[in-house]
């Protein structure tokens with residue numbers, strides 16, 4: 632174990648991981664105890680705590696707890712993402728699902744609900760722009776982490792963000808050495824905001840949308856949380872709207888609100904059009 636990690640006893644792990652799941656949705660199993668201690672300890676020490684039990688009491692009861700939990704979330708989340716990730720699904724969305732939806736409604740609202748540093752909504756912005764559809768689509772993006780949102784709003788990418796670029800991305804990016812800068816019209820097209828998916832009222836505050844992308848975040852939640860988040864998504868999706876989740880994720884075991892459809896080799900969850 633990292634020497635900078637504070638000791639985390641089994642009872643304190645139980646209450647601390649329980650609080651994190653209750654507020655942020657993120658699940659840590661007892662096998663993750665050392666990892667959790669390593670992730671939390673720098674933040675606890677920085678706040679002047681040398682015991683994780685004392686830090687737990689602060690997070691649970693102090694007046695500044697909500698703000699501190701937001702800071703702690705920065706240390707707990709995994710922000711891995713890249714331009715062109717799971718592209719088949721995005722291609723089917725813009726080429727197969729969106730045209731009839733736009734023909735029927737004239738415009739659409741699409742929400743990237745755990746957007747990390749922005750590669751996902753910006754990939755979509757580029758694909759929509761290439762097809763002349765961008766003016767008809769309102770692109771919204773959110774994440775729990777203020778840090779990743781600040782990176783997204785800067786629109787500059789390098790390293791692993793660029794590791795699997797689709798050929799079309801040459802139209803979306805300008806290069807300055809190893810750094811790629813997003814074209815200004817694509818940067819302007821995405822509206823970012825901070826939002827915790829574990830808060831039902833925050834999801835409701837998005838208003839009605841036609842498509843939700845919530846890819847590669849449900850893997851960090853347990854079934855009860857996924858079910859609640861999926862139900863909240865269903866309540867803000869317009870009839871016939873689509874929910875996109877990651878290729879390694881599934882909602883099939885929850886039945887009810889969505890039916891699973893395959894388009895262009897990718898899976899989509901559709902709300903009943905009725």
Ligand SMILES: C[S@@+](CC[C@H](N)C(=O)[O-])C[C@H]1O[C@@H](n2cnc3c(N)ncnc32)[C@H](O)[C@@H]1O
Pocket residue numbers: 655656657708709710711712713716744745746747748751773774775776779826827828829845846847848851877
């Ligand atoms: C692995 S990234 C996925 C990014 C992108 N959707 C993709 O597929 O490439 C997961 C993101 O979920 C965010 N996240 C984790 N828990 C969250 C929560 N409770 N509410 C909102 N965002 C959350 C993290 O901050 C992180 O940026």
